[in-house]
Amino acid sequence: METLSSTVPGPVISSQPLDRAVYDATYKASIDDPDTFWADHARRIDWIVPFKTVRSVNFHYPDVAIEWFADGTLNVSANCIDRHLAERGDQTAILFEPDSPDEAAQAITYRDLHGRVCRFANVLKALGVTRGDRVVLYLPMIPEAAVAMLACARIGAIHSVVFAGFSPDALANRVDDCGAKVVVTADGAPRGGRVTNLKDNVNRALNHAAVDPQVLVVKRTGQQVAWYEGRDHWLHEMEATVPADCPPEEIGAEDPLFILYTSGSTGKPKGVVHTSGGYLVWASITHETVFDYRQGDVFWCTADVGWVTGHSYIVYGPLANGATTLMFEGVPTYPDAGRFWAVCEKHGVNQFYTAPTAIRALMGQGEEIVAKYDLSSLRILGTVGEPINPEAWNWYDRVIGTGRCPIVDTWWQTETGGHLITPIPGQIETKPGSATLPFYGVRPVVLEPSTGALVEGNPAEGVLCIADSWPGQMRTVWGDHQRFMDTYFQQYPGTYFTGDGCRRDEDGYYWITGRVDDVINVSGHRMGTAEVESALVAHEKVAEAAVVGFPHPIKGQGIYAYVTLMQGVEPTDALRKELSDFVRAEIGPIAKPDLIQWAPGLPKTRSGKIMRRILRKIAEDAPGELGDTSTLADPAVVDDLVSHRMNRG
Numbered sequence: 001m002e003t004l005s006s007t008v009p010g011p012v013i014s015s016q017p018l019d020r021a022v023y024d025a026t027y028k029a030s031i032d033d034p035d036t037f038w039a040d041h042a043r044r045i046d047w048i049v050p051f052k053t054v055r056s057v058n059f060h061y062p063d064v065a066i067e068w069f070a071d072g073t074l075n076v077s078a079n080c081i082d083r084h085l086a087e088r089g090d091q092t093a094i095l096f097e098p099d100s101p102d103e104a105a106q107a108i109t110y111r112d113l114h115g116r117v118c119r120f121a122n123v124l125k126a127l128g129v130t131r132g133d134r135v136v137l138y139l140p141m142i143p144e145a146a147v148a149m150l151a152c153a154r155i156g157a158i159h160s161v162v163f164a165g166f167s168p169d170a171l172a173n174r175v176d177d178c179g180a181k182v183v184v185t186a187d188g189a190p191r192g193g194r195v196t197n198l199k200d201n202v203n204r205a206l207n208h209a210a211v212d213p214q215v216l217v218v219k220r221t222g223q224q225v226a227w228y229e230g231r232d233h234w235l236h237e238m239e240a241t242v243p244a245d246c247p248p249e250e251i252g253a254e255d256p257l258f259i260l261y262t263s264g265s266t267g268k269p270k271g272v273v274h275t276s277g278g279y280l281v282w283a284s285i286t287h288e289t290v291f292d293y294r295q296g297d298v299f300w301c302t303a304d305v306g307w308v309t310g311h312s313y314i315v316y317g318p319l320a321n322g323a324t325t326l327m328f329e330g331v332p333t334y335p336d337a338g339r340f341w342a343v344c345e346k347h348g349v350n351q352f353y354t355a356p357t358a359i360r361a362l363m364g365q366g367e368e369i370v371a372k373y374d375l376s377s378l379r380i381l382g383t384v385g386e387p388i389n390p391e392a393w394n395w396y397d398r399v400i401g402t403g404r405c406p407i408v409d410t411w412w413q414t415e416t417g418g419h420l421i422t423p424i425p426g427q428i429e430t431k432p433g434s435a436t437l438p439f440y441g442v443r444p445v446v447l448e449p450s451t452g453a454l455v456e457g458n459p460a461e462g463v464l465c466i467a468d469s470w471p472g473q474m475r476t477v478w479g480d481h482q483r484f485m486d487t488y489f490q491q492y493p494g495t496y497f498t499g500d501g502c503r504r505d506e507d508g509y510y511w512i513t514g515r516v517d518d519v520i521n522v523s524g525h526r527m528g529t530a531e532v533e534s535a536l537v538a539h540e541k542v543a544e545a546a547v548v549g550f551p552h553p554i555k556g557q558g559i560y561a562y563v564t565l566m567q568g569v570e571p572t573d574a575l576r577k578e579l580s581d582f583v584r585a586e587i588g589p590i591a592k593p594d595l596i597q598w599a600p601g602l603p604k605t606r607s608g609k610i611m612r613r614i615l616r617k618i619a620e621d622a623p624g625e626l627g628d629t630s631t632l633a634d635p636a637v638v639d640d641l642v643s644h645r646m647n648r649g
């Protein structure tokens, strides 16, 4: 195979025996001498002016400052497009699979992509966008989303993608926070056979936004839209008026590439800032190594570009590596629950990367539908977003991977830019439910939550912090460096605080136990909600479960479980007892749920994360304090949960 950099150890073929020594030696080198290691590996991307200084890092509050390759310059879009033209200009860069299986898929070559990005960049320039300006992208999962991101990168503008499922209010807040000069949207967004009126949402958002951006509109559905002359512009009309070529700007390694808002547990969403050089190195090396990506492979990450997973593993990582990246506009259950597998078969997908929640949902649909498709092209299966319960892991392995495909359970965050703790195929043996070991250059530490003392040796349990910087780390919160330091560097001095709890087992493997604010303390015993959930979903009648704490007069906190049953299963009191006993048997008496509520659905964000804040309030018998539910995929599920709540005072 062709590697992208002579300094990267070539991926080991999955069917070959594991070579743990490769990982151990590479990891050791990365920790012993990070300057040399990253100076070598940063050469996987093209620099305009090569950097002389590898890193300058201060993790100490209140002087936190992080820089990588700071005196180097580059252009991210040239790295993702131009440098591939000579060798693979005619290779597909983006494979677009529309929402409807009846609409033809599109293959966009690197040469096509170059043309589209140049024109788009020139349109942005014509709208007055220059280096450092912010451009908000509120788009469906269509190729223009990637094109717009790369066009911003080409001219040094900073993009902020807002997930198309977000409400006008959420969009307005983000447009204001970053002071957007242009909002890019589409007339409508088809998804699961229905259409969201994106342009309408933008109109409503901008009605009460403080800033007054221009609006650039992609024609996707052709539906009627309300138009504001002077503010609104059709992309296709403007593209016809601009030059075809747009030379890439020379950008500093530490100039911002994008802002991405994360919904934190408190306060307004934070604008996570990623910069150009370090981020691209990180997205690129993790994409190639963790997914064992080889030239010619078809890579599919099912995330939306509105989330960091879409940024790093649909757009930047794959395209920096000259890959073919699949972009899917639809949902896993449209037109039926076989769609993911139909798309894998149709396009000969080699790497498939999705979220545990999707796996569990599809698992509930049975194996017959999977059996209809030829999944023999699959080589690597990935998961991300939440801890994966061994039950789902094993199903993924057995039913989708037929035991042939290494599963990479990748732990990372919006803040980390790319994978931090993850198996590497061919190098690290997996254990169902564990994200296994740190990627090269990553130094996880386990700290005692209350004192911050280092928990040494194995096994260990505590909060997960990272002791030193890595190139893909976020650099600041947009417009609020103090908040960045307060959130991540104040509580456990000298380290980056992830907000997650973890366990490290006898073999040094990491098991993420979930956000530390989701930890329940039952009679002085700390209990990961993920652990109880994992036990519940291991029961054959359970499709999904979410567990929260609630105030308990004797134990401090009790365990409240919301359970979604498999289709056709009767919810009875006898089954409640059966499930409680099951959990008790799986983990121990302290894990036994005190209350089990049948939940026809769970309140999830559109990225599939369960909103525990809401579940905690319902469990606390405080339905009047649910707060903002506008970011939920289906707000109606909350009403049902409230009216059937179990803990009434």
Ligand code: 6R9
Pocket: 262, 307, 308, 309, 383, 384, 385, 386, 387, 388, 409, 410, 411, 412, 413, 414, 415, 435, 498, 499, 500, 512, 514, 515
């Ligand atoms: C990439 C992404 C980050 C939080 C993170 C953690 C959870 C992500 C996980 C995982 C267990 C995994 N998380 N991957 N937990 N195992 N493999 O999801 O970013 O949306 O910022 O979420 O998601 O709790 O702290 P983001």
